[in-house]
Amino acid sequence: MNSPFSNARKGFPLVWRLSLCSAASTLMNPACADFLQGSKSSLELRNYYFNRDFRQSGVAQSKAEEWSQGFILRLESGYTDGMLGVGFDAIGLVGVKLDSSPDRSGTGLLNTERGPGGRAEDDYGELGLTGKLRLARSTLKVGTLLPRMPVVMYNDSRLLPQTFRGAWLNSSDLDNLSLDLGRLDQTNLRNSSDNEDMSVFNGGSRNIRLGSHATSDRFDFAGATYRWVPALSTAYHYGELEGMYQQHYLTLNHKWTISEGQTLNSDLRWARSLDEGNSNVDNSALGAMLTYSARGHAVGLGYQRMSGDTGFANINGTDGYLVNLVQINDFGNQDERSWQARYDYNFAAVGIPGLTFMTRYLSGDDVTVRNRAEGGKEWERDSELGYVIQSGPLKDLGLKWKNASARSNFSSDIDENRLIVTYSLALW
Template sequence: MSKTPLAQAVAVATLGASLALPSLAHAEFIKDSKGTLELRNFYFNRDFRQDTPVPAQSKAEEWAQGFIMKLESGYTEGSIGVGLDAIGTLGLKLDSSQDRAGTGLLQRGGRGTGPAEDSYGDLGMTAKLRASKSTLKVGTLIPKLPVVQANDSRLLPQTFSGGALNSLELDGLTFDGGRLKQYNQRDSSDYEDMLMTTGGRRNITGAAGVTADKFDFAGGSYKWNDSLTTSYHYGALEDLYNQHYLNLVHVLPIADKQALKSDIRWARSTDDGDTNVDNKALNAMFTYTLGYNAFGIGYQEMSGDTGFAYINGTDPFLVNYVQIGDFANKDEKSWQARYDYNFAGLGIPGLTFMTRYLTGDDVDLGAAGNNGKEWERNMDIAYVLQDGPLKNLGLKWRNATTRSNFTNDLDENRLIVSYSMPLW
């Protein structure tokens, strides 16, 4: 899309405000810039179904409107290119109350226990340097790696502050490394020191309320050919845990419009300080694609003295991490059956359907024995308009039910309307 003079002026003013451009010769900084605005309307309802004891809150239900603006510059010319990115977020309360707050959509007052605030948001900036096929970014980051995956399942995305290097210098090899210092949770306007997840029946001790000053990560993935990719990543949350993660993804073509995808993952987590983290996580997902259908079977097994360790609020890289649960408690073994259908096969492009069922058992309940059990059922129906004035408008309904003999029983519905538009 060609840029108007106004769009170019916005690019310079917004993206170049913190850069001292030596001359207008650095035209690529402006020419290669782009901006998008995503509108996200989100209704969330979670019904607490347990009868005994009577829960303090019967349900969590809120409705909100989110705005996510992303601006990315190009790079200045020369052997080392300089650029600047920005992300601005705003969440607005449409409906909430004290007895229904806590969905993760809205920021709450009273140190996270009060009513939802009318609005919240943040502005993040990221400086970037590019040399050859390597890029260094410092500032606001949204990492997507096996050892740290920022959460974007609510109104606004979780972000981090820090520095990250991505290198593609060797053919087929992608290297990532860096350090994260703090995070801004998906329902917050403030950056905080990082915590690790300790909920559920993980049997993790020594981590409650303990913050980390840094998270260091490094690793790489290698694409052997069009069918096979392997990776190794390392992550360390200071004084809390170390983690090594191996992943293999293989796609086996079988026939026309038929393939078998194997996604095998193994992680080893150990303590780094005063915690007792000790976990081995084996998980795998096998998906058979037949035309517009996909059939999946997943297995996940936790072993060691604790459950799986990860940064609080992030998405753990586990095949059985789904809408509500992660099935990552101490000694838990879980299975997943999944089915997907793309209605393009019936002449309705843009309409998709997914359903899955997961069951887990052998959870260590301490003195009560290894008889913890849980199950979860999910269903997603999504439609994205393919043409017309509202092209790319997305509609999604997410439904989930979970039952357990050691934690909350929940019924949940999420209705999401999203629309992303280019700013220039």
């Protein structure tokens, strides 16, 4: 059996050199105490059972069902003393198969052989290294990255998180203003051990067409977020997947405290995606989510509208930053109009801290489906029940059950259950 980290160094020489040089210079520097004092590490355990039933689709494989165990080790150093601080981070990811078979593989939990009926590997993994430099309140990271911004959101919805390789500069030297600038050249999907070029997600009825090049090794991004007051922030982000698409993204977030214990949160988003020479991408995405919270209860209403010649554009494998991105769907198909009703309850309000419940319903219509005269329709219903132990020897052990049902007149009907047990341990 190959080691889960057998491919970790492949295509990664720059990061290894930078990280090793950073470590060597640090250990020889008298400021090593600051480097070590600011370091921290943790181990996260994820036990994940996934069952998706799509027998109504009529395909040969009627369901996907697997069980797995994940290990996520995070190491973060401090910075050396002085004007220019040097440090490095590392992340180790290992996924282990507990139960699977070729007739029910493909849950996204495990690394699976390509093609229908592929067999899941016994284990897989990744070792990522990141060198970092800090000057005042600006930080440059080069290596393995986990970006979270509107134009690129790494996916962490399965056993292990998706990672990227690249460089990312973040600056907050100006009060209330955060600036981002960077480039990504490879991605490692959530159930993979290998870095690979990036592509555009084209599931459902996105209706995106690509030219002669289906992948790209360059995604450039930039962004600015300004906090006007503690309760109000606005942001602009730009992303460009070379040869595929470019995207402009505007966001506004506001929290209004109505009275003690009562708040109204507003989340407004607008994105404009255009082709970049090798596709037909043309999409405008408008989204709004309003959430009223009081005494443990939270009620949310969301609306999302797609317009243009295609659906929403995002890097394959990532989470598209949409207000109606939920457990199974994101309702980002061409011309789709969708709304969401959501309810949350935190049982801490009645003396049971750690226990939470959520349920939501979404409905979408007006989808442009190729070779069909009538518009496509779909709906999804989700529920989640979670508990995190608050004290005792099992403190911070989390248990979550996620249930979803989705129905559509242009894609497979799906019923899904996920059982997730998590535990995080601070090593130092």
